[in-house]
Amino acid sequence: MTSTKGLEGVVATQSAISSIIDDTLTYVGYDIDDLAENASFEEVIYLLWHQRLPKDAELAELKKQLADNMSVPQEVLNHFKTYPIKEVHPMAALRTAVSLLGLYDDKAEDMSDEANYEKAIKLQAKIATIVTAFARIRKGLEPVAPKAGISYAENFLFMLSGKDPEAIAIEALDKALVLHADHELNASTFTARVCVATLSDMYSGVTAAIGALKGPLHGGANEQVMKMLMEIGSEDKVEAYIKEKLANKEKIMGFGHRVYRKGDPRAKHLREMSKRLTELRGEEKWYNMSDKIEEIVTGEKNLPPNVDFYSASVYHSLGIDHDLFTPIFAVSRVSGWIAHILEQYANNRLIRPRADYTGPGMQKYVPINER
Ligand SMILES: CC(=O)SCCNC(=O)CCNC(=O)[C@H](O)C(C)(C)COP(=O)(O)OP(=O)(O)OC[C@H]1O[C@@H](n2cnc3c(N)ncnc32)[C@H](O)[C@@H]1OP(=O)(O)O
Numbered sequence: 001m002t003s004t005k006g007l008e009g010v011v012a013t014q015s016a017i018s019s020i021i022d023d024t025l026t027y028v029g030y031d032i033d034d035l036a037e038n039a040s041f042e043e044v045i046y047l048l049w050h051q052r053l054p055k056d057a058e059l060a061e062l063k064k065q066l067a068d069n070m071s072v073p074q075e076v077l078n079h080f081k082t083y084p085i086k087e088v089h090p091m092a093a094l095r096t097a098v099s100l101l102g103l104y105d106d107k108a109e110d111m112s113d114e115a116n117y118e119k120a121i122k123l124q125a126k127i128a129t130i131v132t133a134f135a136r137i138r139k140g141l142e143p144v145a146p147k148a149g150i151s152y153a154e155n156f157l158f159m160l161s162g163k164d165p166e167a168i169a170i171e172a173l174d175k176a177l178v179l180h181a182d183h184e185l186n187a188s189t190f191t192a193r194v195c196v197a198t199l200s201d202m203y204s205g206v207t208a209a210i211g212a213l214k215g216p217l218h219g220g221a222n223e224q225v226m227k228m229l230m231e232i233g234s235e236d237k238v239e240a241y242i243k244e245k246l247a248n249k250e251k252i253m254g255f256g257h258r259v260y261r262k263g264d265p266r267a268k269h270l271r272e273m274s275k276r277l278t279e280l281r282g283e284e285k286w287y288n289m290s291d292k293i294e295e296i297v298t299g300e301k302n303l304p305p306n307v308d309f310y311s312a313s314v315y316h317s318l319g320i321d322h323d324l325f326t327p328i329f330a331v332s333r334v335s336g337w338i339a340h341i342l343e344q345y346a347n348n349r350l351i352r353p354r355a356d357y358t359g360p361g362m363q364k365y366v367p368i369n370e371r
């Protein structure tokens, strides 16, 4: 048996949800550039879950279902106040809250298609409330209830700040949610599929996926990008900082990708949004620094930026706490996880690869007093 480190190049399943071929990303055959320019996040959710774009009435129904299911059991919110550690990471809180949410759903163990679709709606709706409520509760603020009749992105920003968000902020978040929604067999989606392929429930699959997304080599990179920008501090310090990191063989967060070689097609949309937003805020330095980092890293290492790189300065410009960047990724990617979970259930087989054993040969047990 031979193994491939990190399963590189291994085709582990068939899927009709999203594809990456020659650096082009599509959701159900629609180019991500097309969707980023034209589709709302709710349309993308529908597309991923039904493998077609919704008609008017179908989109209205999905929006209503999401709005009707945004409230979260008070016990889940109260749980946020019980943590013994002060600085709980919001991804750890989210992972725990989603798991807890399953205990308040009497359909959690019901594996019928109807119950699974209900759970899909509940998870997608409530994840926005969980992230925003945690962000407020940890600051001693009361959670803000969702508003009816506004988009998912607008509701997220409203629940986070308690104020009506600006049009540009809604546009930026909606686009970011579209861009992050699905990405073939990335680590967190694979985790979700492995989990539910044992015929475990959807809450378990999403909880496992949140754990995988949290790491800095995956979704956690966006928070690390902002940490790096803050650490560098100004444009004139970029060159020395990045060159030293590269010389020390350290990774530059937000660069590189297992699948893309020439570049991540999503990065240019976030780059453009970062430029617009930072200019609007009078904080061009974050865009200018990012631009300079890109020039150096692509020049020295031929590594293009990934989706996490410019999303950092976008979210920062929206006034979002830096440790909420990855939870926002989860708010979007849960739509993709759910699509893959439903696809896995529909054509399931246990996922169980083999390992290429590298330990010692056969040994004989030695009693403890003879070792
Ligand atoms: C949503 C997402 O998950 S997108 C990815 C988010 N993650 C990041 O931005 C973290 C930084 N990037 C990375 O760590 C990697 O590029 C990954 C994890 C995304 C992809 O990793 P892999 O395909 O396993 O590539 P691997 O880590 O083996 O790197 C291959 C080579 O490129 C180098 N490299 C890869 N990414 C980077 C980087 N960001 N900075 C500097 N060098 C890098 C490695 O050091 C390695 O060099 P070597 O061959 O001289 O040892």
Ligand SMILES: O=C([O-])CC(=O)C(=O)O
Pocket: 180, 182, 183, 184, 185, 186, 187, 218, 258, 259, 306, 307
């Ligand atoms: O696909 C991957 O390996 C990482 C990922 O989730 C993305 O880029 O959106």
